[in-house]
Each structure stands twice: as structure tokens, then as C-alpha cells.
Amino acid sequence: MSEASAPHAADRRELTAAQRNAVAELLRVSPVADELGRRFVRAGHELHLVGGSVRDALLGRLGDDLDFCTDAHPDETLRVLKGWAESIWETGREFGTIGAQRDGLRLEITTFRAESYDQVSRNPVVVYGTSLDEDLKRRDFTINAMAVSLPEHRFTDPHGGLDDISARMIRTPSTPGESFGDDPLRMLRAARFAAQLRFAVHPDVHRAMSEMSADLDRITAERIRDEFTKLLCGADPITGLRLLVDTGLAERFLPELTGLKLEIDEHAQHKDVYEHTLTVVENAVSYEEEGCDFILRMAALMHDVGKPATKAAAPDGRVSFHHHEVVGARLTKARMKAMRYPKEVIAKVTALVALHLRFYGYGRGEWTDSAVRRYVADAGDLLPRLHKLTRSDCTTRNRRKAAQLAADYDALEDRIARIAAEEDLARVRPDLDGNAIMELLGVPPGPVVGRAWKHLKEQRLEHGPLDRDAAEVELLRWARAEGLIS
Template identity: 80%
Template structure:
């Protein structure tokens, strides 16, 4: 490859010198696998031929190569090219089914072809002032320099199209085989350029279940405060990917251990110092990670960010509500109320959508409601309120409540599980009889206005809420009984129905 930098050559030589024989054998096998993959990918090869005919290089790069080697390549393909964005756009005209230029300021042109989404980016040699939140884009002149500016070696490999040459100057294939995250240059240099890469390391630990090299962890720990340079939206997006990965607990531990969590989710780190109310086998931090794992095991149909986030945040109110009684037992009264407020504040700061914030916050607020059911104190009214307050979140609340049982006392765990089984059965019985999912007053707003002879206004809403409370308390009312209750309520407020 022409224009190879001395730094790239030195890095490649150093990495090759430590490559074990098993990795060398794996390298050859996986090179053939990538070539075969590309051979049966006519879209990529067609595109490569168009660029080659115009005198430009085109390479499949980054996560696309990594995922191909892992056998999990999807429908999104990332390419790097020597062509400038305007030249790329011109080459796509008449070939791509759709083209978009939203990333053109960063050298990226997007396109679709035969169900594949393609992003083609001009070689980059970015310059950062290491103060502002965005890079100053500078176009590069060769593939090796472009690969060097990538976050991790496993993402710094390339396969040329259409001729399928494999390029791995920084030992990414070895690190992929060893399931280790390293940086092409020094981690200090990489993270100074873009501090979000530290959070991305934790995300890949979750998504790919890779370990992080010791020197990378050391740099993350020393440079964690640099994450403050990054916008809340970028942090949110990386954190969401971490939470929906295969093993978010690994990523969460890395965030806490390196101090990164302190920069955007300090409530998580704060749990390490709080001993739970059982005062037996785990602190609240370890309990929380266990609840996250339990919730994942109960998921159906793929990762559920709302459930996982509620599991992560369900006890964040404990530090502020910790109290020690005369008998020395620790309590956290009303921690679910405080936790819901802290959850809302933190997720707003991270710019999550209102719907997601409300769902997670409501689950945190409701997660303790079940406790006490086993003592036989719940009336049908209490069950109705539980279902109504949970609303569409009820299936997630079931999972969260079950996940929160982490005691090692088998008898206690079995009793809690049996109690919740009984509650779910009771909910099903009431739902079958009363359609709890659609609990409404026995009289609607129009009927209230007609029966009381009042116009639309606050009084109608007050009457509606009173009737709903009765519905929750006593179940469905006969029509005449509902009218009588409405008239009774109106008389107490001096409202006289029409004759």
C-alpha cells in the first residue's frame, strides 16, 4: 500500500511480533472467510468496480469487517474511500436506489441498494483541538492513516473491493481472536482525541463481551473527567447501546471501576457504599447488578431498555433514605419515591424522550408496591389499583418485581415467588371478570353532565375521578347505583340535578 506511515509500519511490526501461532492460523482462515463473504456480496463488488473504474480505492472497514469475522454481518455496510464526498455522490448516481448526504460535512455519503444500507466515507485524518466536542474533519490520503484514527484495533481492519485484499496493520485480528479491546495508537492519544471512545470501550465490553486491555483501563481511569467534553446526546446513545448489549453488567462494572459513571450516572457509583436492608450477603450495588441480570433472563423478544434501565435505577434512592434503627437494622423507607425522582432528573439530563423517562420512572416508583401482599392485606380494590397504576407497564412490572428477589434464603425466595404467582393469578381472575385494563367510571363525562345539568368544566372531571375511585374500590356498579352515587356526591357539594 502506498503512502504507508512509519508509525503504522512500526505498530504493525510490533503487533505481528507478539502474534501467537494459533492466531496466525486463525488469521488465514478468517481472511478466506471474509473473501468468501465478499465474493457472494455482489452489491459491494459492484460498488467497488465503479470506484476502481474511476481511479479510486474502496474498502469495507470498521465494524463491518469485525462483524463479518464474527459471523454477524448485518445489512449496514461501512466503506472508506480515497474519493472525495462529491466524487462518491457522483459515482452513486444512477446506481443507488436512494442517496442521502446528511453526513457530508464529515465526509460521509449514504445510499441503499438491494436492501443494504451503505455509508461511504472519505479517508480521514481528523484533527482535534481537544477542547470542543466535535472533530475538525481533514481528509486523509491513504487507508493506513484512516485506520489508525479508529477507536479500537478490532475496528481498524479493512477488506478492499472488488479484489478482497485484507488489511490489518494494528493486529486487530489477533485482538479479535483474543477478544480484547486495544487502541491502534496509545489509549491516551485516542481518548484525548475523542473521550467518547472510553464509553465505547464499556459498550463493546457489553455488546461483544470482550475484555479491555489493562493499559486502556488505566487511561480510562485517568481521563474519565474528559467525558464532560461530550454532549449528553452522544453519551446517551452509547449508554443505551451498552444497556441493550449481551452483557451490560460487564460494561456497567467498567464504568464504575474507571470513574466514568461518576461523570454522567453518579447514582450508580453511589450504591457501592450502601448495605441493603437484609444486611447479609451483598451491598446495594451488587444487588442492583444481580437485578439487571435477573431482568434480562425474563425478557421476551429481545433486549428491553426500559426494563433494564428500571432494574438499574430501582434502588438509587437508597443512599438518600438510609436509616439505622435502634436494633441496628438498616432501612430505606420511601426510597422508591426518592429513586423515581432521581431517575427522572438523570434521564432528563441525558436527553431521553419523555415517554421513555415516564416508563422507567413509573416502574421505579412501583417496584415496592407488591411487598406486603403475602400478609393477606390486599383487597380486590388494592389489586385493581395495582393494575391500573401500572397500566401498559404491568408485564414489565411483573418482571421487575420478580427480578428484585435476590435473597439466597431459599425458603424466603420460594415464598416471595409463590406470593407473586398468587398475585398474578388473582389479577388474571379480576381481569377476566372486570376487564381491568380498561377500568373507567361507570358513567362517562357526557352522562355526568346530563345527569347533573352542568356544562363542561372542572366539576365534570372531579365527578369522573370520584366515580373512578368507587370503581376501583368496589368494582363495577349497577347503572342505577352509579347514578345514586353521583347524586350523593353532587349533593355534598351543593349541586342540584335537574328535575
């Protein structure tokens, strides 16, 4: 690989090492990429590996999704791919993108672009470009504005992206104002890349993000949601979240996060609830076993958002936030709905927020086996996440108190395991099913069966499993009390 344009001043040994990493990564996919490049050249067109693929190759983390750009228009790209690609899709055709698969690699080939943006919706209006330099200039950040031409492996870096990778810095090819003016979502993408790559944001970029944060209002909720999800699932979400708050971007779509800065934590162990929340998110990440658990991270982020609305000061000066979990669950549901998250995701995050304080009475020795059963039943399949969220919420710097909380939760988990082994807590259901209820009471399907089922479930939670005879006696006793039988 050779350089078509010299990078800006930087340590030459570091750049050479970075290029060696890129070559090693590219060799892994080069049979397919080079073969595709030769096909485009034979058809009279250019083909370049670009964007995140080049960036990730330089970082030694190239995946199986490769991005290319070309001077060929979509119809011409389709002709090149026909008979070579194992499968082809055209879902991105309106943006000049044709997708294909070959040897386990997903390829996206996009015609050179010189797009402009609708000044109201800020959605891209695609205009095909005529050169690689033009295409690279319109990209969001310098680290995404590099290319490797195929099949010759010529490296092009007109905006110093290699320098910025070496410096772990996020800059824009044009001025930040021009770049964010083209597409305000790029401000959120800057925070997302900071979280994903552990890169710093250049001061000029940070300044523009602050000055132009209100422009994010022109972006659809779905686009914001997708970028925010990637940010929260980044390797360092705390850096990304701080950027959102510090620049005012969070205020545009997640004001509950900014609001936490004003609320003093009742434990007085943190500067404010905002800092406590970031620590809880960081703790939650440490409990993940494999990959990002967005539901756990989002619950950790939102678990205390009900505190501003429930803050109360006692005569002795102590601050409390009674029932903030209830208010927080309601706010979380409303916010995630506004961000267009799927209903099932909203339901799970909201349930965790509502349940996150339930544990804090356990250490006083007040929980009966019935309370443990209800804890497990209310959590359902969220119980493993609730365990992690509750442990993450312990951020006290008092070592003795932290050790006691950890021991209490260990004891609760042991108790759950013991009762589960005896009673199958994973399936807490009435000891009689609907058919048995109808047969014993002589009633058809309907509301009575549902009420009876609910009553038997409450008995199951309160007293544990009943044998068949005892369950039938309890059902008949309830039916008499309800006036259903004599």
C-alpha cells in the same frame, strides 16, 4: 481474501478460521459490495469495507448496514452512486459521509479521514485524509481498524485487529492516551464494546480510562446518552457497568450508580446495594422475550438509587431505606432528563422505579380486590414490565424465602388475571362517561365533570364495576354531598 500485512503472533489455525468466517459473511453481500467497488475503480478511486463491518464479518455477525471508506470526496461519491443506488442521502455530508441503499443493504461511504478534535467540545473537526493506512490509524480500536479492499478482497490489518478479535481484547491503534485525548467518548465506547461483544479491555486501556475519566465532561450529554444506551442494551451489560464504575466514568454522568457501592442492603444477602442492583439488571435481561427492553433494564439499574438518601439505622442495628422508591423515582427523572432521554422514556422508567416495591405487602394477605385493581391501574401498560422488574428484584439466597416470594407473585398474577377476566382491568374507567355526567347533572364541560369522573373512577377501583343504575345513584349522591344539586 489475503492479508496485506501479517498479523501479530497468534494461533494460525484460529486466524484462518476467522478469515473463513469473514469470507462466508462477505459472500452474502459481495454482489453489491463488489459491484460498488468496481464502479469506484472505474471512476479512478479506491473503495474499502471497513470498521464494524469487517469486525462483525470476522465474528460471523455481519448485518445489513455496511461501512466503506474511499479516497473519493463526497461530490465524487455522489457521481459514482447516481443511477446505481436505489436511494441516496446526504445527512452525514459534513463528516464526509454519503449514504445509499441497494438490494436491501444500507451503505455508508466516507472519505478517508485524518480528523482532529476541538479541544473544548471534543467534537470532530473533519480533515480529509489521503490513504487507507492514515484512515485506519485514526480509528478508535484495533478491532475497528481493519479493511477489505473491493472488489479484490484484499485484507488490511496494520494494527493487529485480527489478533485482538481472536484474543477477544479491546486495544487502541495508537496509545490509549492519544486515542482518548482525540475523543474522550472512546472511553465509554470501550465499555460499550465490552458489553456488546463480551470482550476484555486491555490493562493499558483500562488504566487510561481511569486516569482520563474527567475528560468525559467535555462530551455532550446526547453523545454520552447514545453510547450508554448501547452499553446497557449489550449482550453483557454487567461487564460494561462494572467498567464504568471501576474506572470512574460512571461518576461523570451517572454518579447514582457509583453511590450504591456504599449502601448495605437491608436483606444482608449481598455485599452492598451495588451488587444487588447488578444482579437485578442481570435478572431483568433474562426475562426479556425478544431483543433489548431498555426501559426494563434502565428501571432495574435505577430501582434502588434512592437508598443512599433514605438510609437509616435502628437501635438494634438494622438498616432501613423507607420510601426509597419515591426518592429514587425523583432522582431517576432528574438524571435521565440531564442525559436528554425523551420524556416518554423518562416517564416509563420513573413509574417503574416508583412502583417496584408495591408488591411487597401482598404476601401478608392484606390486599383486597380494590388494592389489586389499583396496582393494575397505576401500572397501566407498564404492568408486564412491572411483573418482570418485581421478579428480578428477588435476589435473596435464602431458597425458602425466594420460593415464597415467587409463589406470592404467581398468586398475584393469577388474581389479576381472574379479576381482569371479570372486569376488563386493562380499561379501568368510570361506569359513566363525560357526556352521561353532564346530562345527569345538567352541567357544561368543565372542572365539575372532571371531579365527577375522578370520583366515579375511585368507586370503580374500590368496588368493581357498577351497573348503569347504580352508577347514576352514586353520581347523584356525590353531587348532593358536593352541594351541586339539592
